[in-house]
Structure formats: C-alpha cells, structure tokens
C-alpha cells in the first residue's frame with residue numbers, strides 16, 4: 001500500500017488529490033494550516049488518513065512533517081501543493097512578500113526536507129505542483145510567477161543533486177493552467193478555467209506513474225510553447241491579464 005504525504009491538502013487541488021489517493025486505498029498523510037478541514041478529511045477514512053496541522057512559513061514545519069511521516073509509517077511519495085497566489089497590479093508589498101514566504105521559503109523548507117527524508121531512506125517520488133505561471137514573468141502577478149519559476153529551477157537543481165549522489169528519487173514538476181479552486185475564487189473570470197476534479201485526476205496519474213514535467217492540459221501545453229517563442233522585447237509589450 002503506497003504511503004503519500006500531501007502538504008496543502010485542505011482545499012482545491014490538494015484535497016481533490018487526497019480523495020483520489022484514498023479511493024485507490026493509499027495511506028495518506030495530509031497537512032495544511034486549517035485543523036478543522038484536516039479533521040473533516042480524517043473523519044472520511046480514519047484508518048487511511050493521518051493529519052498534521054503545519055504552516056510551511058514557520059520554522060517548526062519540518063518537525064511536524066517528520067511527526068506525520070512517523071505516524072504514517074514512512075513515506076513513498078511527497079506531493080507539495082501548498083501555495084498562495086494573487087493578482088497584484090498595485091504591487092502591494094505585503095502580497096509580494098507573503099507570496100515569496102509561502103511559495104519560496106515555505107516551498108524550499110518542505111521540499112528540501114522531503115529530499116532529506118528520501119536521501120536517508122533509499123529514495124522515493126518527490127512531486128510538486130508549480131504552475132504554467134513560471135514560464136514567463138507575468139505583470140499581473142509578479143511574485144507569483146517569479147516564485148513558480150523558482151520552484152521549477154529548484155526541482156531541477158535537486159534532480160541534479162540526487163544524480164550526483166546516486167539517490168534514487170523520481171521528480172515530477174506538475175504545471176497546471178487556470179483551475180477553478182479557492183485560489184482563484186476572489187479573482188475575475190479566467191480563460192480556459194479547468195474543473196478541479198479533472199486536474200486532480202491528471203495529477204493522480206502522475207503520482208501513479210511518475211513523469212518529470214507535466215503541463216495540464218494540452219491546450220496550456222501549446223500555450224506555454226508559444227509563450228516561450230515570443231521574444232523578450234515583444235513579451236513585455238503584451239497585456240497578459242485575466243478579463244475584468
């Protein structure tokens with residue numbers, strides 16, 4: 001029976017993925033800040049689900065992760081979905097810095113701890129949900145797009161490190177386009193919005209059969225291919241923003 005830890009399991013893509021893992025009979029360690037949401041999740045299948053409240057921006061988050069892994073009896077797969085994102089055309093410093101704290105500092109804290117666990121325990125599968133937003137700098141959400149690019153690069157660096165040390169870790173960088181989760185709830189309408197359950201199914205497939213880099217879905221894969229081809233001088237002249 002596979003044992004997976006999902007950090008960011010209380011809503012949206014993380015929660016939907018937890019439910020798919022439960023349906024498949026996996027043992028799940030679920031983490032996030034909201035204790036009530038975690039308790040409700042555990043109540044769905046107490047024999048299968050362990051929970052641990054933690055805040056990835058806090059120093060003690062790794063201790064909580066270790067405690068969760070111990071209660072789960074070990075970890076085969078780590079999925080990092082914890083993240084925040086805001087449109088910030090006003091460039092409010094609070095939003096920019098909070099985003100970096102969660103998607104940057106918090107991401108590195110947890111993903112490096114998962115790497116350390118796999119290094120000590122003979123390998124595993126380290127998967128993260130980054131975003132297509134890391135493909136180019138996005139004027140509507142500067143810290144969000146920069147933090148997602150950092151996540152892409154960080155995972156690549158860890159993959160190289162694992163190979164240098166011959167540690168058998170599989171890496172997956174999962175990059176969805178816009179998904180109808182609470183993360184986008186307060187925002188204007190987004191184009192090509194995908195249902196959470198559909199995207200979670202594609203994420204779950206990657207957890208079953210690891211793939212290194214996955215853009216969800218095919219339309220977004222085409223879009224980011226086109227984005228990459230746009231010269232810098234033209235890119236900065238484009239208005240890439242959701243409809244008001």
Ligand SMILES: NC(=O)c1ccc[n+]([C@@H]2O[C@H](COP(=O)([O-])OP(=O)(O)OC[C@H]3O[C@@H](n4cnc5c(N)ncnc54)[C@H](OP(=O)(O)O)[C@@H]3O)[C@@H](O)[C@H]2O)c1
Nearest residue numbers: 008010011012013032033034055056082083178179181183
């Ligand atoms: N929705 C999209 O369009 C989209 C597209 C591409 C990528 N993504 C990425 O997908 C991931 C999941 O987002 P979502 O769309 O599912 O949004 P969501 O429903 O808001 O879920 C975010 C999750 O992150 C957790 N989280 C946030 N801050 C945390 C912290 N400081 N410590 C621990 N957990 C924290 C939240 O739990 P608590 O609040 O309980 O802590 C929640 O479980 C994010 O990394 C996001 O950037 C989303």
